[in-house]
Amino acid sequence: MARSPLTRELKPEEHLDLDSFVTSWAWSEGDPLMMAGQKVSGSYLVVAGRVRVVRDTIDGREITVDIASPGDIIGPLETNPSYAVDSAWAMETTCALYLPADRLAEVIARHPALAVAIVQMQHTRLAQARDRDVNQSAKTVVQRVATVLLRLDAKLGDLRPDGSSLLQVRLRRDDIAGMAGTTLESTSRAMSQMKKDGLIDSGREWVSIIDAQALERIVDGE
Structure with a gap:
């Protein structure tokens, strides 16, 4: 607990x-x-x-x-x-x-x-739901996918000796698509480009974050 x-x-x-x-x-x-x-x-x-x-x-x-x-x-x-x-x-x-x-x-x-913690958790959940709605209307697919990957990294990432962070969960691309509010095809294209650019590595049901700062810049629209 x-x-x-x-x-x-x-x-x-x-x-x-x-x-x-x-x-x-x-x-x-x-x-x-x-x-x-x-x-x-x-x-x-x-x-x-x-x-x-x-x-x-x-x-x-x-x-x-x-x-x-x-x-x-x-x-x-x-x-x-x-x-x-x-x-x-x-x-x-x-x-x-x-x-x-x-x-x-x-x-x-x-x-x-x-009781205070429950109020704070409910507030956080509402804020996250609001952010998802805003992201779906105002952010690109790449930005939304990057946002999901960073959130999962903060929650499930395991830092490796080489500086990368392996997400400790069997992660399907359609899981990421659902959390990003987009299609599997669009998510796959976004992640393939991120992998090509050296920001992430991925395989069957696994993702590793290589350059979190670059993902943050994507989220910020830089």
Whole structure:
């Protein structure tokens, strides 16, 4: 729990108290944590593994909207059961802590720091959603793909001795396309050019960031 922005500011004794409210769950690769439209009665804090979060579009496609890793929350942070907007699938063996919705209010009352962290997380999620909408209307495909790669690098990158950063997740190009709000074909072209220019390296389901500063310049429109 110390990895999560929701709980990392809690004191050790508060972590022990919070343990009494949660239960441990585990899934194998390919198992669903939840399905869109399903009534869910709590949320999950990922402690190990990776989770692909996907959304159905109005034209029947399924797009990746996020990849959750340890410390991330899956499911709505509500005090009552609600319906899941997205589906979530384990990309590998995944473990998470489950907090029932009907215990959330009690947990917040006992731990005010957690309440503040939840407000901050919800604000961040809204800001990210707003940025995605702005990017889709005002940024080029290359800029949007670069933005996704940098965000994944900050979250999942593992610095190598040669200075590159390997994204610690099995990453499909259609995952990047979904998060960038563009097509697989456009994403593939953008990444092929980045690879040709020496900004990234990539193969089947892996990406390594070679020149993050160059990607940042692309995002900034330079």
